[in-house]
Structures are given as C-alpha cells and as structure tokens.
Amino acid sequence: MKKYLLLFVIAVFVMSCSKKVEIKGKIAGSSPLERIEFVEASGVATLPLVNIGLDKDGNFTGNFEAPKDGMYLMNYAGKSNLIFLKGGETINISGNSATFPNEYTLTGDGKSDNEFFQACQKFLMSYGQTLDIQGLSSGPETAFIKGIQKIESDLNKNVEENIKKFNPGKEIIQWKKNDVNTAILNLMAGYEMSQKQMSGNPSFKVSKAFTDYENKLLENKEEMVKSSPFFRQYLLTKISGDFQKYAESKTKGKTDIVTSEIFDDFLKTKKDLSQTAKDYLLAFVIAQSDMHLGAPAKTTAKLTEIIEKDIKDSGIKEDLKKMQFAINGVKVGDAAPEVSLIKQDGSSFKLSENGNKPTLVFFYASWNPYIAEGTVPVLKQVVDFYKSKMNFVFVNLDDTKDQFTKTSTSMLKGITGTSVYGEGGLNSDVAKKFGVYGFKLPCFVVVDKAGKVASRPYMNLGEQELVTILDKQTGLAAPAVAPQGGQPVLTPEQLQQMMPAETK
Incomplete structure (x- = not known):
C-alpha cells in the first residue's frame, strides 16, 4: 500500500511541476490556411511558443512548454487576445472564425480563471466608454486624484464581484489586481507629463498627496515589472524626460551610437530602479529599437555585448538571444547546421550532400499566403538563371x-x-537550427560551396542585397528580378512589422 501511495505522490508531483500546456479545440468556419499561435505576454521575447494548424473542419491540437504561469497572447487570423494559462493544464478552446479570438469559450483546466478574466475585461471595456479621461487629465490635481481614486474603486469592486462569481485561482486574482494598479499608474504618469508640459516649468513637481497615492499603488512593483508590459510602459514614461536630456548630452557629435547603448548607460545612473526593472526595460528598448531585420553587423555586435554584459537575469538574457537568432539566423561564416531532412520517397537528405556548389535553401509552407502566387513565379526565374x-x-x-x-x-x-521535408514542420530539427518561424516564411538562406552560411535570412527574393550575394557565389550577373503575381517588394520596415511585437 505504501508503495502505491508513493507512486501516486510522485505522479502528482510530476504533474504539478510540468510546464507543458495541452491545447485542443475547434473554430467553426475557419480556413485550413489559418494558424493559432501562443506567445508569452509577460516576457521580453515575442517569439511564438507554438504555431498550430487547423484541419478542414476547424479542429486543432498541440502543446507547448509554458515558461511561467500567467498571461499568454493567442494569435489567430491577424487578431489577438489574452488567455491565462498554467503549466500542466489541458484546455479546450472553441469559437467562431468571425469573432475568434476576441470571443472564445474555454472548458477543462483554467475555465474559472479565464471566465473571471473575460468578465473583468468586458466590464472594463464598457466602463471605459463612460469615462472622460481627457477632461479629467486636463483639470486641477485634486480633482484628478479624486477622479482616478473613484476609477480604482469601481474597477476593484468589479474584481471582487467576479471573484465571488467565478472562484478563480489566486494567481489570476493577483494579476488582475496588479493590472488595475498599473492602469491607474499609467494615467498618473500621463497626467504628470502633460502638466509639466503645460506649465512650461522643467522643475514642475506634483504634490505629496499625488506621490503618496502613487507609492501606495507601487507596493508590488517587483512583481508587476515581471508580469506586465503595461507596467514597464509606466516606468518608461516616468523616466522619459530624464533619458531625453541624458541622450542629448551623450550623442552630440556622435553618429555610430545606438539607442540601446545610450539607454544602457543611462540606466546605470538610475539608483532608484531595481536590477530586475533595469533588465526588463533594457530588454524592451533593445527589442523595439535596434534588434531588427537587416540591422548593420556593428549594431548586432553591440547588442550582443550589451546583452551578455549588462542583462543580469538569465531568463531575459536567454530570451533576447533567441530573438537575435530568430532575426539574424545562423552566423554568416559558420558551418551550416547538420539537419534531419527527408525526401518524398522517405530517404534521408543532408545539405552537405548537395555537391561542390553554393546552395540556395528555400523554407516554405503551403499555408503561407505569399507562396503560390507571389514567391513561386519569382523562384522559377531565379532557379532558371542560376x-x-x-x-x-x-x-x-x-x-x-x-x-x-x-x-x-x-x-x-x-x-x-531538391524537395525535402522537415519532419514536424515549424517544430522540426531544421526549423529550430536555422531559426525559422511562421512569420519568417517564405525564407531564403545561402550556403556556400564549402558548406558555410553565406547570408542572413531573407524573406523576399527581390531584395537587391540577396541578388548581390547570389551573383557573388555563382560568378553570374543577374538582371533585376521584378516581383510577380502580386508579391510585394517589402522594405526592411515592413518586414519588421511582420514580426510579433511585445504586447502593448
């Protein structure tokens, strides 16, 4: 009996420590070309944790390792919504393609947590329409404080009512209470900034009553900075004036300095910010300002140095490295990774088997909207020429x-x-080793005849930089390749917009 009891305890312990979330469900009226992605909403890495396909009837199933218990962004058909998930859960999501994921029904684990969250969000949307935030923010400070205290009270009252109604877990309750405080803090930061601008006085200060109320809302600031991008937004707003002055003084006469470098130095002067806050804020600025497709090699090298030297949190450091790899791919000059690939007949294939010639590797999937009409006609021209x-x-x-x-x-x-398959699709060995995600498809990488990577990833065959690399590798001189079939020539800025952004 003791033996079976021990086995049961071990099983429960393993389940409670599991980080895997099992996802299944159905979206009525969906297209097989659509995908569902889940992204950790509180982290600094905005990369999808999983990309799940739907069958012809709208059914889907998948799983992913959840970095932490908390909010996740659920992306579908260009729309997003938040969902609260915990490791070890099995959840079932259903909805209609016309309204999903803005509206969805969840059964199984996490039902009470997410019904509580959705009820709070529904109230917040209707309540927000009754508020005159602009009028409140332009009035005297005493009236502003009174007004936002009323807003805080109303929001917290609704939270308490929904706690009684849905009986959610303590994690989502604490998250929602912190979320209310964060919303009020952002209103306060905006008010302080607007008042300073209207006064024309750089030394303008809010009253002690204002700061006392603000400090009361900041009691859980370390937890809030870890869980909420909105709270990081508040902190950035609070320090924006000081940073602007610092940046102006440090960039005079300099042209090769990047925003992340200046911000990193600025944070070292902020003794009132914890290291945790500094790590999250620096990570946000790195990801949003300087880490992007086509960034100069010098910028990438600077970011690598900053991440390694000044980001202290190992989780944040690792997330930023993953983002950098997703953007830049395998380092140019490094050997192309050995990857598992199979042909249509089931036989294995290696990139190194491709002979003593340079190789253009083309990553694609049938569900990508640009493939059939946009990419394939241009690809045929490129192949025929080279x-x-x-x-x-x-x-x-x-x-x-x-x-x-x-x-x-x-x-x-x-x-x-040579047509080959990466078994597992976006979860395959080849996708992981080359850093290929759904938002990067179609994707092109050049490997030289020695088997070394000769280019960063490109998403557009018409990019002149890629054509120049192909010419150099082959010794040929290609004519200009015009896009066919409606495929747009994407600028670096447009390509950047295709990537997931941190939850706003």
Whole structure:
C-alpha cells in the first residue's frame, strides 16, 4: 500500500511541476490556411511558443512548454487576445472564425480563471466608454486624484464581484489586481507629463498627496515589472524626460551610437530602479529599437555585448538571444547546421550532400499566403538563371509529410531543385537550427560551396542585397528580378512589422 501511495505522490508531483500546456479545440468556419499561435505576454521575447494548424473542419491540437504561469497572447487570423494559462493544464478552446479570438469559450483546466478574466475585461471595456479621461487629465490635481481614486474603486469592486462569481485561482486574482494598479499608474504618469508640459516649468513637481497615492499603488512593483508590459510602459514614461536630456548630452557629435547603448548607460545612473526593472526595460528598448531585420553587423555586435554584459537575469538574457537568432539566423561564416531532412520517397537528405556548389535553401509552407502566387513565379526565374552554378533545396515546413508531398508536387512542379521535408514542420530539427518561424516564411538562406552560411535570412527574393550575394557565389550577373503575381517588394520596415511585437 505504501508503495502505491508513493507512486501516486510522485505522479502528482510530476504533474504539478510540468510546464507543458495541452491545447485542443475547434473554430467553426475557419480556413485550413489559418494558424493559432501562443506567445508569452509577460516576457521580453515575442517569439511564438507554438504555431498550430487547423484541419478542414476547424479542429486543432498541440502543446507547448509554458515558461511561467500567467498571461499568454493567442494569435489567430491577424487578431489577438489574452488567455491565462498554467503549466500542466489541458484546455479546450472553441469559437467562431468571425469573432475568434476576441470571443472564445474555454472548458477543462483554467475555465474559472479565464471566465473571471473575460468578465473583468468586458466590464472594463464598457466602463471605459463612460469615462472622460481627457477632461479629467486636463483639470486641477485634486480633482484628478479624486477622479482616478473613484476609477480604482469601481474597477476593484468589479474584481471582487467576479471573484465571488467565478472562484478563480489566486494567481489570476493577483494579476488582475496588479493590472488595475498599473492602469491607474499609467494615467498618473500621463497626467504628470502633460502638466509639466503645460506649465512650461522643467522643475514642475506634483504634490505629496499625488506621490503618496502613487507609492501606495507601487507596493508590488517587483512583481508587476515581471508580469506586465503595461507596467514597464509606466516606468518608461516616468523616466522619459530624464533619458531625453541624458541622450542629448551623450550623442552630440556622435553618429555610430545606438539607442540601446545610450539607454544602457543611462540606466546605470538610475539608483532608484531595481536590477530586475533595469533588465526588463533594457530588454524592451533593445527589442523595439535596434534588434531588427537587416540591422548593420556593428549594431548586432553591440547588442550582443550589451546583452551578455549588462542583462543580469538569465531568463531575459536567454530570451533576447533567441530573438537575435530568430532575426539574424545562423552566423554568416559558420558551418551550416547538420539537419534531419527527408525526401518524398522517405530517404534521408543532408545539405552537405548537395555537391561542390553554393546552395540556395528555400523554407516554405503551403499555408503561407505569399507562396503560390507571389514567391513561386519569382523562384522559377531565379532557379532558371542560376541553376548551372548553384543548387537549390526546397525545405517544406507543413505539419505532415502527406501535406509536404501534395504541396511540393503541385507548387514546385517544373522547378529544378531538391524537395525535402522537415519532419514536424515549424517544430522540426531544421526549423529550430536555422531559426525559422511562421512569420519568417517564405525564407531564403545561402550556403556556400564549402558548406558555410553565406547570408542572413531573407524573406523576399527581390531584395537587391540577396541578388548581390547570389551573383557573388555563382560568378553570374543577374538582371533585376521584378516581383510577380502580386508579391510585394517589402522594405526592411515592413518586414519588421511582420514580426510579433511585445504586447502593448
């Protein structure tokens, strides 16, 4: 009996420590081309933790490792909504494609947590429409404080009512209470900034009553900075004036300094901020200001040094490194990773088997909207021009081998090259080692004849920089490649916008 009891205790312990979240459900009226992604909403890395496909009936299933218990962003068909998840949960989500994920029904684990959250959000939206925030923010300070105290009271009253109604877990309750405080703090920061600007007095100060109320709301600030991008926004607003002055004094006559570098130095002067807050704020500025597709190599090197030297939190450091790898791919000059690939006949394939020629590796999936009409016609032109001096490998990242067989046969018919499959799609060995995510498809990487990576990832075959690399690797001189079939020529700024952004 003791033996079985011990086994039961061990099983419960393992389940409670599990970080895996099992997701399944159905979205009525959906298209098989649509995908569902989950992103940790409180972290600094905005990379999808999982990208799940839907079948023809709208059914889906998948799982992912949850970095922490808390809020996650659920993305579908260009729309997003928050959902509260905990490691070890199995949840079932259903909805309609017309309204999902803005509206959804959740059963299984997490039901009470998310019904509580949705009820609070619904009240917040309707309540917000009754408020005159602009009028409140332009009035005298005493009236402003009185007004936002009333808002705080109303929001917290609703929270307490929903606690009684849905009986949620303590984690989501604390998150929501912190969320109310964060909303009020952002209103206060905006008021202070606007009053300083209207007064024309750089030394303008709010009253002691104002700061006392603000400090009361900041009692859980260390927890809030870890869990809420909105709270980080508040902190950035509070220090924006000081940073502006600091940046102006440090950038005079300098042209090669990047925003993250200045902000990093500025944070070292802020003795009133904890190291945790500094890590999260610096990570936000790095991700939003300087870490982007096509960034100069010098900028990338500076960011790498800052991340390694000045980000102290190991989790934040690791997340930033993942983002950097997702953006830049395998370092140019490094050997191309050995990856597991299979052909249509089931035989294995290695990039190193591709002969003594440079290789253009093309990553794609059938559900990507640009592939059939936009990318394939241009790809055929590129292959026809370079095929005497270059090999081509087409890596399919669909969810199943059957889908790979159908897609590669129909889409790439008549185009010279080797069609292979990364088993597991976006979770495959090749996708992970090359840093390929759904938002990066289609994706092109050049490998030289020695098997070393010769380019960063490109998402557009028409980019002149990529054409220049192809010319250099082959010794040919290509004519200008015009986009076909409606594929847009994307600027670096537009490409950046295609990437997930930190939850606002």
